[in-house]
Amino acid sequence: xxxxxxxxxxxxxxxxxxxxxxxxxxxxxxxxxxxxxxxxxxxxxxxxxxxxxxxxxxxxxxxxxxxxxxxxxxxxxxxxxxxxxxxxxxxxxxxxxxxxxxxxxxxxxxxxxxxxxxxxxxxxxxxxxxxxxxxxxxxxxxxxxxxxxxxxxxxxxxxxxxxxxxxxxxxxxxxxxxxxxxxxxxxxxxxxxxxxxxxxxxxxxxxxxxxxxxxxxxxxxxxxxxxxxxxxxxxxxxxxxxxxxxxxxxxxxxxxxxxxxxxxxxxxxxxxxxxxxxxxxxxxxxxxxxxxxxxxxxxxxxxxxxxxxxxxxxxxxxxxxxxxxxxxxxxxxxxxxxxxxxxxxxxxxxxxxxxxx
Amino acid sequence: xxxxxxxxxxxxxxxxxxxxxxxxxxxxxxxxxxxxxxxxxxxxxxxxxxxxxxxxxxxxxxxxxxxxxxxxxxxxxxxxxxxxxxxxxxxxxxxxxxxxxxxxxxxxxxxxxxxxxxxxxxxxxxxxxxxxxxxxxxxxxxxxxxxxxxxxxxxxxxxxxxxxxxxxxxxxxxxxxxxxxxxxxxxxxxxxxxxxxxxxxxxxxxxxxxxxxxxxxxxxxxxxxxxxxxxxxxxxxxxxxxxxxxxxxxxxxxxxxxxxxxxxxxxxxxxxxxxxxxxxxxxxxxxxxxxxxxxxxxxxxxxxxxxxxxxxxxxxxxxxxxxxxxxxxxxxxxxxxxxxxxxxxxxxxxxxxxxxxxxxxxxxxxxxxxxxxxxxxxxxxxxxxxxxxxxxxxxxxxxxxxxxxxxxxxxxxxxxxxxxxxxxxxxxxxxx
Numbered sequence: 049x050x051x052x053x054x055x056x057x058x059x060x061x062x063x064x065x066x067x068x069x070x071x072x073x074x075x076x077x078x079x080x081x082x083x084x085x086x087x088x089x090x091x092x093x094x095x096x097x098x099x100x101x102x103x104x105x106x107x108x109x110x111x112x113x114x115x116x117x118x119x120x121x122x123x124x125x126x127x128x129x130x131x132x133x134x135x136x137x138x139x140x141x142x143x144x145x146x147x148x149x150x151x152x153x154x155x156x157x158x159x160x161x162x163x164x165x166x167x168x169x170x171x172x173x174x175x176x177x178x179x180x181x182x183x184x185x186x187x188x189x190x191x192x193x194x195x196x197x198x199x200x201x202x203x204x205x206x207x208x209x210x211x212x213x214x215x216x217x218x219x220x221x222x223x224x225x226x227x228x229x230x231x232x233x234x235x236x237x238x239x240x241x242x243x244x245x246x247x248x249x250x251x252x253x254x255x256x257x258x259x260x261x262x263x264x265x266x267x268x269x270x271x272x273x274x275x276x277x278x279x280x281x282x283x284x285x286x287x288x289x290x291x292x293x294x295x296x297x298x299x300x301x302x303x304x305x306x307x308x309x310x311x312x313x314x315x316x317x318x319x320x321x322x323x324x325x326x327x328x329x330x331x332x333x334x335x336x337x338x339x340x341x342x343x344x345x346x347x348x349x350x351x352x353x354x355x356x357x358x359x360x361x362x363x364x365x366x367x368x369x370x371x372x373x374x375x376x377x378x379x380x381x382x383x384x385x386x387x388x389x390x391x392x393x394x395x396x397x398x399x400x401x402x403x404x405x
Numbered sequence: 406x407x408x409x410x411x412x413x414x415x416x417x418x419x420x421x422x423x424x425x426x427x428x429x430x431x432x433x434x435x436x437x438x439x440x441x442x443x444x445x446x447x448x449x450x451x452x453x454x455x456x457x458x459x460x461x462x463x464x465x466x467x468x469x470x471x472x473x474x475x476x477x478x479x480x481x482x483x484x485x486x487x488x489x490x491x492x493x494x495x496x497x498x499x500x501x502x503x504x505x506x507x508x509x510x511x512x513x514x515x516x517x518x519x520x521x522x523x524x525x526x527x528x529x530x531x532x533x534x535x536x537x538x539x540x541x542x543x544x545x546x547x548x549x550x551x552x553x554x555x556x557x558x559x560x561x562x563x564x565x566x567x568x569x570x571x572x573x574x575x576x577x578x579x580x581x582x583x584x585x586x587x588x589x590x591x592x593x594x595x596x597x598x599x600x601x602x603x604x605x606x607x608x609x610x611x612x613x614x615x616x617x618x619x620x621x622x623x624x625x626x627x628x629x630x631x632x633x634x635x636x637x638x639x640x641x642x643x644x645x646x647x648x649x650x651x652x653x654x655x656x657x658x659x660x661x662x663x664x665x666x667x668x669x670x671x672x673x674x675x676x677x678x679x680x681x682x683x684x685x686x687x688x689x690x691x692x693x694x695x696x697x698x699x700x701x702x703x704x705x706x707x708x709x710x711x712x713x714x715x716x717x718x719x720x721x722x723x724x725x726x727x728x729x730x731x732x733x734x735x736x737x738x739x740x741x742x743x744x745x746x747x748x749x750x751x752x753x754x755x756x757x758x759x760x761x762x763x764x765x766x767x768x769x770x771x772x773x774x775x776x777x778x779x780x781x782x783x784x785x786x787x788x789x790x791x792x793x794x795x796x797x798x799x800x801x802x803x804x805x806x807x808x809x810x811x812x813x814x815x816x817x818x819x820x821x822x823x824x825x826x827x828x829x830x831x832x833x834x835x836x837x
Contacts, residue, residue, distance in 0.1 A: 107795030114510075116796075148780070148781050151781055
């Protein structure tokens with residue numbers, strides 16, 4: 049479920065209720081200790097430890113998974129590595145802490161991890177009520193539909209009377225009902241439990257349509273024997289902005305993570321890549337913003353409490369945002385996601401970083 | 406005379422007819438089939454249906470298995486090689502076998518260490534399982550936990566040595582004082598062990614793990630089937646004595662002990678194991694300061710042990726209840742005190758009755774160790790569900806991986822079951 053595919057959709061209200069309870073008990077028992085630990089400042093803790101504790105998923109195709117040699121690879125993993133490179137100068141100085149959909153928030157709240165990069169949807173209640181700070185968005189996801197090509201459907205609005213495989217107890221279920229009602233068309237839901245089950249049911253023809261997050265659909269489709277026999281429809285019916293998050297109350301650390309992500313995005317916008325970053329950061333060039341970003345001009349690194357070369361270290365770790373995207377989930381990979389909403393704002397997407405000034 | 410005789414009797418046989426083969430319908434495979442497979446029309450129908458089902462299963466499973474691909478490096482390549490034909494993609498096992506067995510973070514050059522610990526496990530449990538073996542082997546069994554710890558986790562050799570020294574100190578103290586007073590011997594032994602551990606701990610320098618001859622491997626790096634085996638073996642062997650103590654405590658006439666045992670057993674049995682595991686992984690993190698958490702493996706071992714001890718206690722209580730009252734009275738009439746009666750008369754019989762139940766709990770417990778995958782520990786099932794299926798190369802391989810897991814678990818569980826049946830036959834002293 050959450051363990052599989054992005055599956056923000058699997059988030060249930062119960063999870064958040066439980067979460068509040070455990071936070072409450074925890075607060076009762078170790079209030080003193082927690083305050084003592086938080087006061088030191090996460091950045092100082094990370095520097096003293098020499099390692100970044102980064103929460104990731106237990107395995108989500110393209111986003112985070114260990115390879116055959118046990119090396120963590122993926123789109124979310126690259127964010128952890130970039131932050132480690134910026135804060136510690138070493139992209140390998142990361143302790144990856146695998147978390148499930150149920151343990152991720154407690155792991156962050158209890159201080160077991162310094163940041164969470166686990167394709168987590170930025171929602172009001174998580175930000176405000178669970179006391180986390182979302183530092184940005186690294187992937188704009190949304191719920192989509194997949195149908196067999198032979199069905200001859202090209203838009204979700206033509207799905208009148210279709211049977212739809214849907215994971216129960218999720219926000220996707222509610223989004224689906226909303227979408228069909230607002231378009232005034234009928235559907236018949238086929239409730240299923242996990243993504244693996246959905247894959248089998250859909251292939252066996254138990255339903256005409258399978259719906260979940262678009263990135264999950266793409267990954268599911270990539271695993272099919274004949275992916276070209278299935279198409280993902282263009283409609284996206286919900287907003288799932290996924291991004292890294294940190295605990296409330298330590299803004300210095302939040303700034304480090306936020307601006308590391310922004311540095312990756314700005315680097316793509318300005319054409320700084322993993323191949324030319326070494327050359328560009330060796331001496332100041334013509335573009336003042338690149339100079340400020342790479343620390344050859346101004347004192348941005350110092351303001352963050354880091355070296356002047358923090359951003360160039362982050363970019364060297366795995367390339368800029370576009371390179372990370374292409375290598376892990378882009379069109380050259382089996383997952384084959386197009387940039388879409390995740391293109392730079394200059395290319396009509398939503399990926400946009402405030403200026404480095 | 407002979408003439409008349411010849412004529413009055415039409416035919417007299419003077420020698421026996423040579424034996425002939427029985428008719429082919431009354432012997433051989435045909436008769437066997439008639440008797441066993443087609444005795445009645447109903448049986449005949451069942452036979453035909455069963456044969457058809459077996460044919461259906463084999464005709465789809467055998468080509469799949471025999472046509473399996475073992476050498477590619479991704480599912481997509483498997484499909485290219487198969488080119489539409491039916492066949493399994495066992496390449497995932499050849500590429501990821503080490504991750505399935507040891508987890509993805511255990512250093513691959515150190516695989517020999519858990520491997521050796523696994524071999525030694527058989528040496529260590531042999532004298533416990535088969536009591537015809539020389540009793541001296543039990544010394545190795547006593548040392549095994551420390552050897553296995555040192556092999557799997559590595560690090561400073563002082564840690565297992567101090568742990569061993571503490572246990573020895575406690576045991577010596579207990580042995581020398583138990584004759585005078587049980588409480589003194591028991592509590593004194595526990596205190597002696599803790600004092601030894603504390604003093605010994607002072608002698609292990611900080612950072613000894615980093616310079617140790619055997620490289621230290623943190624618990625977080627353990628995984629795969631190794632983790633299931635470690636949890637299963639540790640928890641079964643710890644929960645058995647704890648369960649016996651709880652069962653005896655529940656029968657105790659001392660109200661305080663009885664109440665504690667009853668509350669403990671009923672509380673633990675009333676809570677699902679998965680809840681206890683979540684408490685171990687999530688809640689306990691709040692009770693400790695962030696830097697000094699108790700090892701996750703240890704927390705999980707405690708929770709699973711406590712859980713299975715409560716069940717084993719109830720199984721053994723059933724065995725105790727099944728003993729005729731005469732056994733207790735007989736022990737009393739011989740002048741044995743409680744400890745002697747329990748050790749010599751009650752428990753040997755009660756445990757024998759409880760064997761099927763205990764084995765049932767042990768097998769269930771071993772399979773329950775896969776639940777740790779929900780608290781993001783990468784046991785065998787956790788490895789399959791998480792990292793392997795989430796890799797771009799192997800997303801979509803289900804049957805091969807889960808079938809492999811099923812085979813591993815089946816081998817172990819079937820072994821346990823066969824041993825328990827042997828043990829029951831071996832201990833059968835009743836007059837049935």
